[in-house]
Amino acid sequence: MAARNDRAGIDDRWFKKVRQPDGTTTTEKSAVHGKVARWRVRWVVDGREHTKVFERKADAQAHLNHLTAEVVKGSYVSPHKSAVLFRDVAQEWLDGKGARKAKTVAGYKSLLDTLILPKWGDMKLSDITHGDLQRWISGLSVNGSTKTEGKGLSASRVIQAHQCFGAVLKYAQRTDRVGRNVAEGIELPSKGESERRYLTHKQLQTLARHAERFETLTLVLGYCGLRFGEAVALRGRDVKDKQITVRTSVTNVTGQGLLEDTTKTNRARWVPVPAFIWERLQAELPVDGDALVFPGRDGGWLTTGEYRWQFDPAAIETGVPGLVPHELRHTCASLAIASGANILAVQRLLGHQTASMTLDRYGHLFSDDLEKVAKSLDTAGKKALKSTAV
Structure with missing residues (x-):
């Protein structure tokens, strides 16, 4: 913590006080007069003195006022703590993510290695400014990173880079390396709405x-x-009584290949199977309850590439070229809503963390015909009036 003592304050390096034999004090030019920045701010932290020099006294005073305010607010950070390199703090932050899913950690590492560290890795935390970060973020959309120079990144990728960068600085703030997170308040590109196909x-x-x-x-x-990934992970024991129990998911993790982990929400869910599909599914279920329901040709987990070898031509034949497997999940939501399912039922079906997430993604598929609502209320109200009439 910063503390006041007789060494703290602002010094004039060009002039010095000299005590005369008669006891008076005079001001004389120092040996460095005109050779160095004139004004020096000095402050003490835990018995250790720190200094910073300025050409103008007004700037020195402003810096001292800023330091004083940080001490009062409790946000002061010692210069030797904030002198640590960004890459070292980023590695500490990443090491603390061991409890996260392997795919999530691999995603963080990819952002750091390909976008963030090439630019910021060897920079001290104390040298990173909000303005420099804003210029870098803005430039990613146009010029890309140092490893993708000349090729602008998508809005989603830029936003991911900012989130990762901000998370590292937030960790640095919690561990008293920086007084504030300069990644806050950065203007980000708009992702725009991608048209979904149902x-x-x-x-x-x-x-x-x-x-x-x-x-x-x-x-x-x-x-x-x-x-x-949830379908690929299904085993015989997960399919019975006209429902599927979704317990795990298989994902492709960069540098590690296919890995099985818990579902995205870390929760199991039970999904009903329509009767006409159940008949087909039963006929294809393996005898061994531990065997995969939808294995690849080699008997192991089915890869996206192997599935799309059949799926992509099928999409063209159906008249929906460019369709991707995940759009079948959107289709399920659309068909369920059209059949009369409410938002909570769709949430449980898809395994979303919250109903608000389901509503954000598929709320536009629900009828917003207020006239129909009014007519329904009118009908119900009139019926109630008749039943209560004397």
């Missing part, structure tokens, strides 16, 4: 038929709303 029943079933050996899997994705 297949009809006919399109979905046509797609499944053209997917050939993956017909049942495609129907499960489109009617049960499983994520691809």
Whole structure:
């Protein structure tokens, strides 16, 4: 903590006080007069003196006032603590993410290695300013990073880079390396709304038929709303009594390959299977309860690439070129809502953390015809009036 003592304050380095034999004090030029910055701010932290020099006294006074305010607020950070390199703090922060999913940690590492550290890794925390960070963030959309120079990044990737950078600085703030997080208040690019495609029943079933050996899997994705990794992780014991128990998910982690982990929300969920799909699914279930329901050709986990070898041509045949497997999950939400499912039912079906998340993504699919609402209320109200009339 910063403390006041007789060494703290502002010194004039060009002039010095000299005591005369008669006891009076005079001001004389110092040996460094005109050779160095004139004004020096001195302050003491835990018995250790720190200094900073300025050409103008007004600037020196402003710095001293700033230091004093930080001490009062409790946000003062010792210069030797903030002199640590960004890459060292980033590594500490990353090391503390061991409890996160492997794919999440790999994503952080990718952002650091490809975007953030090449620019900021060897910079001291104390040298990182809000303005410099804003210019870098703005430039990513146009010029990319030092490793992708000349190729602008997508808005989503820029936002991810900012979130990761801000998380490292937030950790630095918690560990008393910086007094404030300069990543706060940065203007970010707008992601814009990407148009989602929702297949009809006919399109979905046509797609499944053209997917050939993956017909049942495609129907499960489109009617049960499983994520691809969740479907790939299913074992025989997970499918019974006309429902699927989703316990785990398989993801492709950079540098580690396919890994099985808990679901995105870390919770199991139970998904009902429509009768016409259940009949097909039962016929394909493995005898061994531990065996995979939808294995790859090698008997192991099915990869996205192997599935899309059949899926992509099937999408073209169906008239929806460029369709990706995850859009089958959106299709499931759309078909469920069209069939009368409420927002909570759709949330449980898809395994979203909250109903608000489901509403944010699919709320536009629910009818907003207020006239119909008024008519329904009118009908119900009149019926109640008749039943209570004397």
